[in-house]
Amino acid sequence: MAERILMKGNEAIAEAAIRAGCRHFFGYPITPQTEVSAYLAKRMPKVGGCFLQAESEVAAINMVLGAAAAGVRVMTSSSSPGISLKSEGISYIIGSDLPCVILNIQRGGPGLGGIQPSQADYNQATKAPGHGDAHVMVFAPSTVQEMVTCIFDMFDLSEQYRVPAMLLGDGLLGQMMEPVEFPDVKVTPAEKPWASNGHQNKREHNVVNSLYLQPDQLEAKNIERFERYAQIQANETRAEAFETEDCDVLVVAYGASSRIARSAVMNARAQGLKVGLLRPITLWPFPQKELLEASKTAKDILVVEMSMGQMVDDVKLALECSKPVHFFGHTGGIIPTPAEVLEQLKTIAGGAAK
Amino acid sequence: MLSTLTDTVIVAGHYGSGKTNLSLNLALRLREEGKPVTLCDLDVVNPYFRTADFQSIADEKGIHLITPAFAGSSVDIPALTGALDARLGRGDTVIIDVGGDDDGAYALGRYAPKILGRPYTMLFVANFFRYLTRTPEEAAPYMAEIEAASRLTFTHIVNNSNLAEQTTREDIENSIQKAQELSRLTGRPLFFTSVKEDLAPALPAQKVFPVRVYVKTPWQM
Numbered sequence: 001m002a003e004r005i006l007m008k009g010n011e012a013i014a015e016a017a018i019r020a021g022c023r024h025f026f027g028y029p030i031t032p033q034t035e036v037s038a039y040l041a042k043r044m045p046k047v048g049g050c051f052l053q054a055e056s057e058v059a060a061i062n063m064v065l066g067a068a069a070a071g072v073r074v075m076t077s078s079s080s081p082g083i084s085l086k087s088e089g090i091s092y093i094i095g096s097d098l099p100c101v102i103l104n105i106q107r108g109g110p111g112l113g114g115i116q117p118s119q120a121d122y123n124q125a126t127k128a129p130g131h132g133d134a135h136v137m138v139f140a141p142s143t144v145q146e147m148v149t150c151i152f153d154m155f156d157l158s159e160q161y162r163v164p165a166m167l168l169g170d171g172l173l174g175q176m177m178e179p180v181e182f183p184d185v186k187v188t189p190a191e192k193p194w195a196s197n198g199h200q201n202k203r204e205h206n207v208v209n210s211l212y213l214q215p216d217q218l219e220a221k222n223i224e225r226f227e228r229y230a231q232i233q234a235n236e237t238r239a240e241a242f243e244t245e246d247c248d249v250l251v252v253a254y255g256a257s258s259r260i261a262r263s264a265v266m267n268a269r270a271q272g273l274k275v276g277l278l279r280p281i282t283l284w285p286f287p288q289k290e291l292l293e294a295s296k297t298a299k300d301i302l303v304v305e306m307s308m309g310q311m312v313d314d315v316k317l318a319l320e321c322s323k324p325v326h327f328f329g330h331t332g333g334i335i336p337t338p339a340e341v342l343e344q345l346k347t348i349a350g351g352a353a354k
Numbered sequence: 355m356l357s358t359l360t361d362t363v364i365v366a367g368h369y370g371s372g373k374t375n376l377s378l379n380l381a382l383r384l385r386e387e388g389k390p391v392t393l394c395d396l397d398v399v400n401p402y403f404r405t406a407d408f409q410s411i412a413d414e415k416g417i418h419l420i421t422p423a424f425a426g427s428s429v430d431i432p433a434l435t436g437a438l439d440a441r442l443g444r445g446d447t448v449i450i451d452v453g454g455d456d457d458g459a460y461a462l463g464r465y466a467p468k469i470l471g472r473p474y475t476m477l478f479v480a481n482f483f484r485y486l487t488r489t490p491e492e493a494a495p496y497m498a499e500i501e502a503a504s505r506l507t508f509t510h511i512v513n514n515s516n517l518a519e520q521t522t523r524e525d526i527e528n529s530i531q532k533a534q535e536l537s538r539l540t541g542r543p544l545f546f547t548s549v550k551e552d553l554a555p556a557l558p559a560q561k562v563f564p565v566r567v568y569v570k571t572p573w574q575m
Contacts, residue, residue, distance in 0.1 A: 006483040006517050008370055015485060032402065035369075042486070116402075175402040176571060177370050179483070179517040259573040267575055338575045 004181055009144045010035035010174040013103060013167065014043065016151035017075050021187040022101070023049035024074040026063035028056060028082060031115040032171035033105035036077040057082045061089030068098035069208035071195025073155055077103035079171070080121050081112060090164065091130025095210025097194075097225065099158035101151065102136065102166045105174040108333035116333025117171035119255060122310035125168045126284040133222050135229055137165040137236065138283040140254040144178035146281075152185065157236060159190035161228050168283060170306065172256040172335065238281035239290035243269060247276030249348050250298040252291065252315050253305065254280045257329070257336065261304045264341035273349045283311070288318040298323065300348050304341055305329040355546060355563060356383060360473040361447050364462065364506065367479035368487050368496045369399075369454030372514040376479055376548055377451035378408055379565040381417050390446035394420040394438050397453035398461045403569050404451075411568065418446070434461060442468050455496065456503035466505040477545060478508045482515045482532045483525070490536035497540055510545035511537055512563075519567075521549075523556045530560060 007015070014036045017025070025044060027037045037053065044051035054060035060076050067074040078086060083104045093100060106121050108114035129136045139154055141147045147169065154165035196206040212218035243265055244250060253261040258279040268275045278294040280287050295301060301323055303312045309327040316325050328344045330336050365377045374397070381393040393412060397404050412419040420437045441448055442465070452462045478497050480487060487493040497508055515521075515529030526549055537544045546563040554564035 003488075004483070004517055004520070005485045005488065006370065006481065007485050011370075011485060171402065172572070175400075177518065179520050256572070259571075263573040263575050335572045338573055 004179045006177050007144060007180050008035055008175060008177050009147055009169065010105065011039045012144045012180050013077075013147050013151055013169075014039040016148040016182065017101065017155075018043055018047055018049070019182055019187070020073065020152045020155045021189055022073040022075050022155065023047065024067045024072050025050070025076065026052050026054050026060040026067070026074070027077045028054050028060050030079045030082045032107055032117070032174050033077050033079045033103060035174070036103060036105070057085035058089065061086040061093070064100050065089055065093050065096065065098065068093060068100045069096065069195065070197045071192040073189060075101040075103070077105070079105050079107045080109050080118070083121065083124070087124075087130045089130075090136065091132055091134055092210050093164055094130060094134040094136065095132060096208050097162040098164070098208065099155075099162055100164050101154050101158060102164055104166060104168050106168065106170045108331065114333040115171065117256060117306060117335060118331065118333055119168075119170055119257060119305050120307040120310065120331055121168065122283065122305070122307060125166055126286070126314070129166065133226070135163065135284055137161070137163055137232060137285070138168050139165065140168045140281060140283050141173070142255050142258045142279060144173070144176065145180050147173065148180055148182060150281075152183065152187075155187075155189075159192070161232055163228060163232065168255070170256050233285040236282060237285045237287040237290060239287035239294075240279045240281060241290065241294045242277040242279065244276035244278060244294040245297070246274055247298050248274040249276075249300045249302060249345055250295045251275065251277045251302045251304055251341070251345070252280070252311065253277065253303065254283060254311070257304050257306055260336050260338050261341055263338035264345060267338065267342050268345045268349070273345060275345050275349065286314045286318060291315065291318045295319065295323065300351070301325045302344055302348055303327050303329075304336060306335065307331050355561070356380070356387070359384075359447065360475045361445070362442060362469055362472065362474035363447060363449045364452060364469070364474060364476040365449065365479060366452040366459055366462065366476065366500050366504065366508075367454070368481070368484055368493070370484055371454070371479040371481040371487070372516065372548070373454070373479050374404055374451055375565060375567060375569050376512065376514055377449050378411070378568050379548070379563075381449050382411075382415060384447050385415050385417055390418075392418040392420060392441050392446050392448045394441070394448060394450045395422060396434070396438070396450050396461050397458060398422055398434065399453035399458045408568060434464060438465060439468060443472060452504070456499040459500040459503035462504040462506065469506060474506070475510065476506055476508045477510050477512045478542065479512050479514045480533060480536060482513075482529045483517050490532050490539050493536055494539050508540075508542050511540070511542050512545050513547040515547075516550070521553065523553055526553060526557060526560075
């Protein structure tokens, strides 16, 4: 068995990236994700990697673009306002069909907002990570251990589909400490015949670019990319179902909110309420088939988020509005309590029983 | 066990070694023994999970709590307060919870001239389950870096090794050997091993300080 160690979420992400073969990191500090940078600043030189604190988020994301174009595993990290700054570069990376891993350890917004945990960047991550017809794969782990496993998968899947992968965490997961084990896996990065890493007179020049001035070429490029998006939607959805077999009320929550919801569900079950939890692990692609399966017996759905309710629309769409979808949450850095969620469950279950 | 503590007690170490929870437990124990206690949050690095979160416990138990200006307010400005200067040397036991690594210890250095004026205890908190301090050889340089940044000298080592709620008796026993080795390497005595309350009875032969875990996650009902 691998050795158990105690790590902060942010540190575990950073170490996982190194073990997943990432040797290039470009970032700019921002609370509450700064430990990612601080950790990599210490570790990268020891493993022969490149840690670079850029002069801004805009610079950092374009360094990611450059490194990814050269075919190496590369990561950047920020928190909400910093991700907004990076969104232009993210769009360029998407438009260039480059793999990379992007972390968003969310804080309260909009604007400069606050430094406490939040999940209010859901729509940005899943709907519009940058301009254009664009998606990134979005992973939302809920434990420090799951952050580690996600990071390994994200590097692999990002290369497989040539689509960036974003880890959508929050300040709570980034800052908290939990025991972790690192999987003992052999990392094999994908072949990258498209990389512009020196042709050595053995092949044609590779050009990595997102500029297509001919509309027919640009449309064809988008259509081809959306075929890959369709494959991702068909094959890469992930979710965890908990106590959903006979549930009257199904809670849908991800990340830190799902752990609060899980406490409430366990407590409600102990009180005889038939409630369950579906925890999306991928937010884009949204786990529609998993939601349909978990909600088969449910009369009501309750979405719990640290936002004003951004995932509610995806839940309604996935269910084609076939059931009432309620929302409970806090925003701005306030964390919902299990007792509050339990109270909601009691109210909804009471109504459902009538 | 705590009778040898001086009026000034500094708690420092690597990030996430458990300084905040240990500081709070020391403060509560000394208070139970009837001592006047001041607990000072000198962490200008960490935004979450910090001593400033324990105002209500401090109020209830009669512990004087000093926190950096703006602590817990989410204003991301690491400003220190003059209140610590005013409290040192006033007769109560002042426990100073320092931010992690040398980064956190620079703030302590600001108070070094005053601290050096009287006897002080400076505890190096070690958790050998933390990734960057898994061995005595890895932990020792952190002691030197913190001393250089704070301009103060560690007097003791506290073995606070833990894997949060997953800690077992065997984990503690293995860590004690590492703590003793760190003590040998650095020439500083091992003061005690702090363990979760429920593990303390299983370690009768060891010099243990039982601690309650006050730093909780929001999903614990």
